[in-house]
Amino acid sequence: MAISFAKDIKPLFTPTDQTHMEFMLDLWSYDDVKENAEGILDSVSNGRMPPDNPWAADKVDIFKRWIQDGCQP
Numbered sequence: 001m002a003i004s005f006a007k008d009i010k011p012l013f014t015p016t017d018q019t020h021m022e023f024m025l026d027l028w029s030y031d032d033v034k035e036n037a038e039g040i041l042d043s044v045s046n047g048r049m050p051p052d053n054p055w056a057a058d059k060v061d062i063f064k065r066w067i068q069d070g071c072q073p
């Protein structure tokens with residue numbers, strides 16, 4: 001089954017993540033995350049984001065597959 005933003009991706013972003021990144025983009029907005037998907041993948045892959053709390057490999061993998069599947073809503 002295709003990975004969806006609402007079901008699989010949005011829950012990866014905590015309220016803290018969403019609040020702290022609002023100065024730049026809304027991590028709970030499908031349009032914002034789709035538009036910045038490559039940059040977000042970059043930042044969670046190299047552990048730069050979220051600061052001090054890097055994503056486990058399985059979370060990064062889900063995000064990567066969401067992009068490969070064409071960023072389904």
Ligand code: HEM
Pocket residue numbers: 012013016017020021036039040043044049050051
């Ligand atoms: C395009 C991708 C991103 C860019 C360019 C970016 C950039 C930044 C910058 C410049 C800051 C403020 C300075 C800093 O604390 O380093 C920040 C803070 C933060 N970002 Fe991101 N970010 C991105 C994606 C994300 C993602 C995907 C998450 C969560 C999964 C995230 C979570 C956070 C959090 C929690 C903070 C606050 C850190 C703190 O104040 O302790 N960011 N980000």
